Amino acid sequence: MYRAQAQVTLIVVAVLVIAGCGRQKDRWLAARPSTAPARGEVTFQGKPLEGAIVVFQPTAPGGIGASAVTDVQGKFELRTFPPDVGAVPGRYAVSVMKTAMPSGGTGGADDPSPIQAISLIPEKYALPTMSDLSANIPEEGTEDLVFHLKP
Amino acid sequence: MLMSKRSKTGFTLIELLVVIAIIAVLIALLLPAVQQAREAARRTQCKNNLKQFGLALHNYHDVYSNFPFFGGGTGNLSSGGQRSRLSGIACLLPFVDQTGVYQEIQSLPGDNPPYNNNLPWTRVISVMQCPSDSGQQDPNNAANTRGKKNYMFCAGDSHAGNGCARPAFPVPTRSRGMFAALTCYGIRDAQDGTSNTIAMAEMVAASSTNGPGIIAKTVLPAGGASPAACAALWNATTKSYPGGAYTGEPARAYRWADGAGSFTAFSTAIRPNSASCFSNGGGTSYCDGIYSAESRHSGGVQVLMADGAVRFVSENIDTGNQAALLPAVTTSTASPYGVWGALGTRASGEVVGDF
Numbered sequence: 001m002y003r004a005q006a007q008v009t010l011i012v013v014a015v016l017v018i019a020g021c022g023r024q025k026d027r028w029l030a031a032r033p034s035t036a037p038a039r040g041e042v043t044f045q046g047k048p049l050e051g052a053i054v055v056f057q058p059t060a061p062g063g064i065g066a067s068a069v070t071d072v073q074g075k076f077e078l079r080t081f082p083p084d085v086g087a088v089p090g091r092y093a094v095s096v097m098k099t100a101m102p103s104g105g106t107g108g109a110d111d112p113s114p115i116q117a118i119s120l121i122p123e124k125y126a127l128p129t130m131s132d133l134s135a136n137i138p139e140e141g142t143e144d145l146v147f148h149l150k151p
Numbered sequence: 152m153l154m155s156k157r158s159k160t161g162f163t164l165i166e167l168l169v170v171i172a173i174i175a176v177l178i179a180l181l182l183p184a185v186q187q188a189r190e191a192a193r194r195t196q197c198k199n200n201l202k203q204f205g206l207a208l209h210n211y212h213d214v215y216s217n218f219p220f221f222g223g224g225t226g227n228l229s230s231g232g233q234r235s236r237l238s239g240i241a242c243l244l245p246f247v248d249q250t251g252v253y254q255e256i257q258s259l260p261g262d263n264p265p266y267n268n269n270l271p272w273t274r275v276i277s278v279m280q281c282p283s284d285s286g287q288q289d290p291n292n293a294a295n296t297r298g299k300k301n302y303m304f305c306a307g308d309s310h311a312g313n314g315c316a317r318p319a320f321p322v323p324t325r326s327r328g329m330f331a332a333l334t335c336y337g338i339r340d341a342q343d344g345t346s347n348t349i350a351m352a353e354m355v356a357a358s359s360t361n362g363p364g365i366i367a368k369t370v371l372p373a374g375g376a377s378p379a380a381c382a383a384l385w386n387a388t389t390k391s392y393p394g395g396a397y398t399g400e401p402a403r404a405y406r407w408a409d410g411a412g413s414f415t416a417f418s419t420a421i422r423p424n425s426a427s428c429f430s431n432g433g434g435t436s437y438c439d440g441i442y443s444a445e446s447r448h449s450g451g452v453q454v455l456m457a458d459g460a461v462r463f464v465s466e467n468i469d470t471g472n473q474a475a476l477l478p479a480v481t482t483s484t485a486s487p488y489g490v491w492g493a494l495g496t497r498a499s500g501e502v503v504g505d506f
Contacts, residue, residue, distance in 0.1 A: 009173070026465060026467045028465055028467040028468050028469055029467050031469065051369075051394055053369070053371075053380045053383045053384065054383070055375070055377055055379050055380050055383070055474050056379075056474060057377075057474045057475070058472065058474065062472075063472060064471070064472050064473070064474075065377070065379050065472050065473055065474020065475065066379065066474065067377075067379035067380055067382060067383035067473070067474060068383050069383045069384060069393070069394065079382075079383075080473075082382055082385070082387035082425075083386070083387035083388040095375050097371070097372050097375045097380065099369060099370050099371070099372055099432075101370065101434050115433060115434050115435055116315075116432050116433055116434075117370035117372065117429075117432050117433070117434050119372055123372065123374065126372045126374050126375030127374050127375055128375075128474075128476075
């Protein structure tokens, strides 16, 4: 009889613990649109472009854009709500940017003269309206968002 | 018969073990709760400091009919003084019982910019310290550490900064938020309503060379800057910049009196507790940037509204289309960055729901 009581107590405690630890979903998270996996690759002058920022700007009003940085092989995986991967299906204008500070221009002194970053690829690619790059992400996601940039 | 005999002899070993196990489970549940209570107490202290700045802002407004700038002050590069680089938080000192420090600043002789390594710039002022943030010194170079502060001003939903041309001669800039460099806005400028406009928020004092409280090394080009481009440089899981962090100058929170954008302002373009980037082609601390509001509290950041209310904002808040290019600071169009962006602007006419 005692054993039965103890078992019941344990079960009740366990149920309460599990119920209490259940995570509530944030209402902001609940309002987010669903995303599909979207991967691709960027090349410049025929070679993979590493460390470039890729931004997908939705062409339809009310859309939500996505972005990524390319790896050593020039490959990227879009994220709309980091750290979760994926992009909202739809049509996008794409911009690519890669900058570096001029040599020796990493700042350090207080009140130096302004140091401007230089673009390592043609600057038109940084603007979604000028880049001439576009993409469509289907409902089921895609893995071949390939962009070949020219000098 | 057997039952009554057992009850006389006391508990069996099994029963004892079960009781001990239940107590162990309860203690295991309770211990994290104690830790959380400690963090909750620190967070409340942190919130109280923010509230003090809210009262200070309103008392300041009563005296001068406007809020202070986020960065400004006397002089320029050639004339010295404060080199127009004093943080707005110094203007609030007399209103948070720090008149002594304020007089110390006023009595400084000649060329003494707020990043110099001398008093009062090295003072650690308690009302500017959030107890949840344990950062003590600049992780890149401890000698660069000045007094730490954990609170900063909202410069709208676009570039926060003084413009890169600043050192040659001070140029008043505008902003879409409650605060700008060398420009003072007042409650009359908060056309969205003071309860819908953020005045201040928390900032993190970095404890590692690549993590919260640090700016990305990669500079966003002037034309293509968007919060999404900045967020791409940030690993939201490890809370660091895989492509490297900016080490040229001290981490953001370690210069309480410095009025350069990165040290004293943030924009509501990018999600709270996220990345910070230079956004206008220039790569130094006084240039424009998307500087994020950051805290050590889990799940979000505390903000002070312009009406004096302190709110906790979830880091999952609706941030609209992050890929939209940063709006020009002279415009008053609706913010493309959702509820978070709308809260940052003072006169853009968005309808802000519950947040």
